[in-house]
Amino acid sequence: MQSAPPQPAQLSELAGTLRRRWRVLALGAVVGVLLGVLAWVLLPVTYTATTSVRVVPVDVSPSSGSSPTLDVATDAQLVTSGDVLTAAADDLDTSAGALRRGVSVTNPPDTAVLDIAYTASTPRTAAAGSRAVAEAFLTVRGEAAATTVQELQEATWDRIDMLEDSADRYPKDSPARESILTEAKTLGTRAAELATVDTSPGRVLGAPATPSAPSSLGVLPLGVAGLALGLLVAVPVALTRRDRAPDPGVIASPQDLGTGQGSAVLDGTADASPEDTWDVAALMLDLPATAPANGPVTLLVDGSVGTQSGEGLAEALRRRGLPVRHVDASALLESKIARGWPTDRKKATWTGELVVVDSSALASDALVATLGTRVDHVVLARSVDDDAVAARRVRSLLAVQGVDVALTVLLPRR
Structure with missing residues (x-):
């Protein structure tokens, strides 16, 4: 299966990057203000x-x-x-x-x-x-x-x-x-x-008036100009600065995937097989022990392309004896998802089932976030040799929509 094309950076992702690297911005601001004050001290008053x-x-x-x-x-x-x-x-x-x-x-x-x-x-x-x-x-x-x-x-x-x-x-x-x-x-x-x-x-036309105030810039405008210049330099540095590279194939910490506060993180990188990781994930999710009689329980799984994350979770739930339906969202028309799939009528046909909607192969992160608003649980899965930027982007879009990630799964190496 071909990898999805890279998605453009979202404003929420950029804002999140700047928040995480606030120290770079603070350093740039302080250095800029100090340079402005130094210029005020050194430049002659005119x-x-x-x-x-x-x-x-x-x-x-x-x-x-x-x-x-x-x-x-x-x-x-x-x-x-x-x-x-x-x-x-x-x-x-x-x-x-x-x-x-x-x-x-x-x-x-x-x-x-x-x-x-x-x-x-x-x-x-x-x-x-x-x-x-x-x-x-x-x-x-x-x-x-x-x-x-x-x-x-x-x-x-x-x-x-x-x-x-x-x-x-x-x-x-x-x-x-x-x-x-x-x-x-x-x-x-x-x-x-x-x-x-x-x-x-x-x-x-009249004698020139003796100036009562300096025409040179004072400490306040020079300080503000230095602050603006410091931030102008610090912002691109903060956005392009790369964190210390981890060992090849190893994610340094769950935070590298952009996990939010309160989200559960399952680190299965030491498991012998992905099936073991998904079995633990099925136990960690807050799901009913039996199939619900009044409607379906829906889960959105967004994982690394090629890891079959949705199928892995669906099989783990089946091993627990639960009726599970696996739906590949990439097989649907994007316009259908954008219009409101799955609808209440569609969910009514899933009554008594656990429905795993796999969005891993969707080309649009925005559609992933849209689907996240229409399901009960969201699982974010990434293998350890994938770039965590994609996961952070999806999490940022979900956060903007008010959707919490129920579980973040770190899969073994492919």
């Missing part, structure tokens, strides 16, 4: 102050009627440029490199405002640094605008001088001379406009 600057575009063509363009993203890059940081560093008596490590710039969406933040070890240093960088930015930007306007003026006057020299080569009444002088006059008007251009780069 303060952050912010200065808001409104950036104004420079209009070099006031008579054109068009709105001047403003590239806030480029201006944000200018804040951390060498010219700005060098100018601010001179005011603060520090280095441009030290300023660069503490400066950050943000642009609120749909605004012409730059928020210039500076982080330092003291509140006053943070406020002074933020203000100095903002003022240096405006100074450098204003100087750049003034230089641009001056260069335009010089280029315009040079063009006018060139045109006037060219006009002198034509007769006074020549149309070409008149056209050149007209162009020179237009450029003269342009030069006059450039002389009136406002090169104001913008303004500071």
Whole structure:
């Protein structure tokens, strides 16, 4: 008979694994919290102050009627440029490199405002640094605008001088001379406009407030972050950690099969044959000495595939002189079991019998758990060379359904 395909891990099984290995989780949590506290002790306390600057575009063509363009993203890059940081560093008596490590710039969406933040070890240093960088930015930007306007003026006057020299080569009444002088006059008007251009780069929107609380993380958030990180590492470790491997073919203890508190455990691994183990199991089960007259007694046996666990228990009960019916659940349609088999009508046909329902070959552990809710007793059987994970999964599913395992049987080696 082929082995049933492995079943996916159930949530109840995962929860049970984590409960059994709570020490791993506790260790991960403690180590994580300690790391968080250590980070709080070692990391420096910092303060952050912010200065808001409104950036104004420079209009070099006031008579054109068009709105001047403003590239806030480029201006944000200018804040951390060498010219700005060098100018601010001179005011603060520090280095441009030290300023660069503490400066950050943000642009609120749909605004012409730059928020210039500076982080330092003291509140006053943070406020002074933020203000100095903002003022240096405006100074450098204003100087750049003034230089641009001056260069335009010089280029315009040079063009006018060139045109006037060219006009002198034509007769006074020549149309070409008149056209050149007209162009020179237009450029003269342009030069006059450039002389009136406002090169104001913008303004500071209020002085930066001295920060009253650190911007660095405190012990509580760092401790919580460490706790979360510790559990994040500990959970997969707990789920994948393998218990100490027992001797090949030997289950270290009945607990390896996931037996629950109060469940009886029959360790028949030293018996000469499985028949001896099942004879003891038939005696240990709380069954009537004679066949019941008012209905059947049903037992669900879920064992290792290939061990014929249901047949073994049925034969042991027959040896005690009891009327026993053996039913192989794998011969039934799974949909029939899911709909409620065995029904009360079906059980009525079993009156006066002990009915052993063998679910060992069922491919679904969920169906095994469903059957467990419809019988009087549940027997969980595993041979010593089988992995106990499958048994723990079935027991977890039965526990979720409120079903107790009456007996766990450890069979001899196959």
